[in-house]
Amino acid sequence: MKVKVSGPAEVEDWGAGPAQTWARAPGTRGAMDGLGRRLRASLKLKRGSRGSSQANAEEAVKEPERARELPLPRFVGGQHFFEYLLVVSLKKKHSGDDYEPTITYQFPKRENLLRGQQEEEERLLSAIPLFCFPDGNEWAPLTEYPRETFSFVLTNVDGSRKIGYCRRVLPTGRGPRLPTVYCILSCIGCFGLFSKILDEVEKRHQISMAVIYPFMQGLREAAFPAPGKTVTLKSFIPDSGTEFISLTRPLDSHLEHVDFNSLLQCLSFEQILQIFASAVLERRIIFLAEGLSTLSQCIHATAALLYPFSWAHTYIPVVPESLLATVCCPTPFMVGVQMRFQQEVMDSPMEEVLLVNLCERTFLMSVGDEKDILPPKLQHDILDSLDQGTKHLQTSEQINEHVSGPFVQFFVKTVGHYASYIKWEANGHGHFQERSFCKALTSKAKRRFVKKFVKTQLFSLFIQEAEKSKSPPAGYFQRKILEYEEQKKQNKPGKRL
Numbered sequence: 001m002k003v004k005v006s007g008p009a010e011v012e013d014w015g016a017g018p019a020q021t022w023a024r025a026p027g028t029r030g031a032m033d034g035l036g037r038r039l040r041a042s043l044k045l046k047r048g049s050r051g052s053s054q055a056n057a058e059e060a061v062k063e064p065e066r067a068r069e070l071p072l073p074r075f076v077g078g079q080h081f082f083e084y085l086l087v088v089s090l091k092k093k094h095s096g097d098d099y100e101p102t103i104t105y106q107f108p109k110r111e112n113l114l115r116g117q118q119e120e121e122e123r124l125l126s127a128i129p130l131f132c133f134p135d136g137n138e139w140a141p142l143t144e145y146p147r148e149t150f151s152f153v154l155t156n157v158d159g160s161r162k163i164g165y166c167r168r169v170l171p172t173g174r175g176p177r178l179p180t181v182y183c184i185l186s187c188i189g190c191f192g193l194f195s196k197i198l199d200e201v202e203k204r205h206q207i208s209m210a211v212i213y214p215f216m217q218g219l220r221e222a223a224f225p226a227p228g229k230t231v232t233l234k235s236f237i238p239d240s241g242t243e244f245i246s247l248t249r250p251l252d253s254h255l256e257h258v259d260f261n262s263l264l265q266c267l268s269f270e271q272i273l274q275i276f277a278s279a280v281l282e283r284r285i286i287f288l289a290e291g292l293s294t295l296s297q298c299i300h301a302t303a304a305l306l307y308p309f310s311w312a313h314t315y316i317p318v319v320p321e322s323l324l325a326t327v328c329c330p331t332p333f334m335v336g337v338q339m340r341f342q343q344e345v346m347d348s349p350m351e352e353v354l355l356v357n358l359c360e361r362t363f364l365m366s367v368g369d370e371k372d373i374l375p376p377k378l379q380h381d382i383l384d385s386l387d388q389g390t391k392h393l394q395t396s397e398q399i400n401e402h403v404s405g406p407f408v409q410f411f412v413k414t415v416g417h418y419a420s421y422i423k424w425e426a427n428g429h430g431h432f433q434e435r436s437f438c439k440a441l442t443s444k445a446k447r448r449f450v451k452k453f454v455k456t457q458l459f460s461l462f463i464q465e466a467e468k469s470k471s472p473p474a475g476y477f478q479r480k481i482l483e484y485e486e487q488k489k490q491n492k493p494g495k496r497l
Contacts, residue, residue, distance in 0.1 A: 081219050082186040083162065084108070085201065085212070086125070088132040090139055090178045098137040099178065101129035105209060107216050124162075127154065132166055132181040134292070134320035135338055141176030145169070147202075149195055150296035150318060154185075162187050163257075165194040168292065172206045188224060189257035191300065192396065193247055200245060204237065211237060225249045227256075250397060254476050258304040259396055260403040262297035266358040269386045274363075276305050276407060277373035278354045282313060282332040282456050288339050289358040292318050295336030298358060303334065305407045308477040309458040327353070375445035378413060382406040408480055414441075414450055416481040418463065419472050430467035 087105035092098075103125060110121060131152040147169045154162040165184045171177055182201050184194055197219065204211040215235045225231045230248040237243060250256040263272060266289070278285055279302060287302075289295045299317040303310075314333030319326055326335055327348050337345055339359060346355075346364070355365035371379075385406035393399045421437035422430040434454055441447040453459055472478045 081188065081197070081222065081224055082184050082216075084125070084183075084185040085216050086128060086132075086183040086185065087205075087209075088129050088181040088183055090133065090137075090180075093137075099139045100137060101133040101181075103129060107213060108220070124154065128164060128183060128185070130320050130322070131164060131318070132168070132183055134318045135340070136321040139178055141178055142170060143176050145179050148292045149198065150292040151191060151300070152317065153315070161189075163189055165191070165198060166292075167195075167198040167202055169202060190249060191257045191259060191297075193249060193256070196247060200235075207238060254307050255304065255397075255400045255404055258300050258400060259297055260301045260304075260400050261396060262294050263301040264399070264403070266294065266298060267356070267361060269383055271356075271361070271363070272305075273374070273379060273382060274366075274370035275302055275354065275356065277370050278367070279303075279306055279311070279334065280453060280456070280458070281373060282458060283367065284327075284329070284332060284350070284353040285334045286327055286345060286353060286355045287336045287358055288342055288345070288356065288364070289336065290339050292338075294358060295338070299334060299336045301403075304404065306458065307404065307408060308411065308475070309462050312457050312461055324348075373449070374410075375414075375443065375449050377443075377445065378410055382410055385409070408477065409484075411477070412480050412484045414446055415453070415459070416484060418466060419481075422463075422467055424470055428470070430470070432463045432467060 085105075085107045086103050088101050089104040090099035091102045091104075093100050106125070110117075113121065145168075147167060150166050150168075152164045152166070154164065162185055165186065167182045168179050169182075171180050182198055182205065184197060184201070186194065188194075200215060201212060204215055215233070218233045218235060222231050222233060225247070227249055230246050233245045233247070235243050235245055267275070275285065285302070287295055287298055289298065296317040299315075303315065311334060313331060314326060314329055314335065316323070316326060316333075316335040319335050319337050321341065324337065324341055324344055325348070326333065327337070327345050327350055330351070342357075350365075352367050353365055354363065354367065354370065356362075357364050374382075386403065390402065393402055417440055418432070418437060421433045421440070423433055424430050438447055438451050438454065441450060466472065472481075
């Protein structure tokens with residue numbers, strides 16, 4: 001198995017999404033263009049010797065021109081919660097004052113693996129430390145450090161994803177010490193639920209590593225709940241007795257891997273709309289922020305606004321220092337960079353990029369037409385919906401639904417009629433009628449936008465899936481389409497689509 005690090009790497013993605021990344025070493029300026037062409041949908045780690053995590057993460061291979069990527073899996077329940085729990089610590093290098101992130105704890109330890117399976121596991125695990133400490137190797141022992149929760153995504157060549165949920169904390173103890181990262185690797189996208197699991201892991205680690213094992217073993221044996229359902233674990237903690245821990249999965253699964261709070265705190269509705277417009281046309285977008293948590297949550301939230309479509313290009317919520325040359329990629333990308341690297345990013349050769357400073361709530365660079373990409377009437381509809389009732393939102397679920405809803409409705413109004421323009425052959429093969437689909441829109445502004453949107457990989461991958469089955473998937477998007485169609489029937493004849 002080859003692994004592409006899309007750090008998101010869902011990291012992801014995020015959310016989520018794939019990313020092929022590479023680092024510019026001294027003396028490689030002349031090879032920049034050639035390397036840039038290799039920066040396709042995701043970082044693939046070559047087969048070979050294990051080596052350091054940085055070496056593995058930088059070892060890129062060329063990818064097919066139209067790599068097929070899949071959205072974060074919509075699990076119905078019953079799968080295992082996770083594959084690995086890892087503790088990544090900073091260890092001083094043999095020479096110099098720098099530190100190197102190293103896996104110091106792994107659960108479960110897999111034994112009796114075949115040679116190929118062992119090599120596959122080693123390649124997977126060796127890529128993880130770099131993304132647990134993406135901010136470089138120059139550290140000094142600390143007495144205070146605010147906890148940070150973030151994530152990354154490892155994408156297989158078949159499009160399947162493994163998501164790393166991370167919690168970076170300062171271990172308990174006296175005197176200056178170095179941060180540690182707890183990382184849970186799972187193929188399930190559910191950021192809020194895994195954040196609660198990390199709370200439990202962190203609490204137990206403060207007592208003893210031995211206390212973590214029975215909790216994680218119980219979690220590993222439990223089935224992942226269906227949307228809206230709860231699984232309860234029984235866990236014993238010394239001096240506290242037996243605890244019952246309830247883990248509830250959100251009812252609406254298309255929003256379970258995202259939290260819009262950070263995005264709303266960092267940007268205005270108008271700015272979010274412009275970022276959305278850039279993402280819809282698959283442009284290059286860079287987010288700058290101080291904290292790993294802010295970067296991770298904001299980039300996941302941006303990708304989630306594209307539902308029911310999935311970002312299928314370079315996607316790295318927190319770019320490791322050694323991979324900053326990603327911003328020179330000539331293909332579309334959505335990445336997050338820490339503020340300490342702002343000048344390096346600004347000095348990089350970039351074309352048509354939207355550079356968003358989340359700390360200052362400003363755009364440092366833009367193409368200039370972001371306000372003109374979407375149809376004016378629909379822009380107004382989105383902003384009007386976002387402005388209404390925001391003061392009465394209390395839970396994260398309410399906020400997520402309030403923010404996501406207007407953007408889903410945007411796609412319903414512009415491309416929700418797609419199923420009517422798939423022509424089916426006797427053998428069951430479907431063929432999308434693009435020209436007729438666009439002409440069906442009587443609004444010139446909508447038609448002008450859709451003619452551009454149908455050329456994106458976002459739409460292309462969506463339609464490829466739709467052409468496989470005559471029955472549209474009975475999901476949230478289809479439900480909203482049916483509601484909109486019913487509403488149109490009740491309106492006066494002649495109402496524009």
